[in-house]
Amino acid sequence: MKRFLAAAATVACLATPTLAADGVVTYETDDSFDDVVFGLENAIIDAGLVIDAVSHVGDMLERTKGDVGSTVTIFEKADVYSFCSAAVSRKVMEADPMNIVFCPYGIFVAQQPDQQVMIGYREFPEGPMQEVQTMLDTITRAAIGLD
Structure with a gap:
């Protein structure tokens, strides 16, 4: 039993959900940036979805930091993956056509200097958009092996 509890505590430390800022859900992990990106790409594809775009933020x-007069490195690496689900999008937009504002959906992977890799997404409002949030959380957790 002690081994099980120690293993569970280790997993909890390796990938823990946090709220990085108001309205943002993040998980931190000891996995490398490249491993998390690989996991995210596979989790999106495994969900039957297609990656629309990858923004290398x-x-x-x-x-561009020098162009805007800065010397600060914000991220060692940071990418945002955009994708959509025809079935889920149709469902939430039939409930409220203005839910179009949330599409496409995005999950980011980022690493700040001397920090763990984080993966996350924005929170969505109560109601029909919670189905999208559940989908993003499932994909995010799968990307880092928490499924």
């Missing part, structure tokens, strides 16, 4: 911020 970290590269852009680093490349």
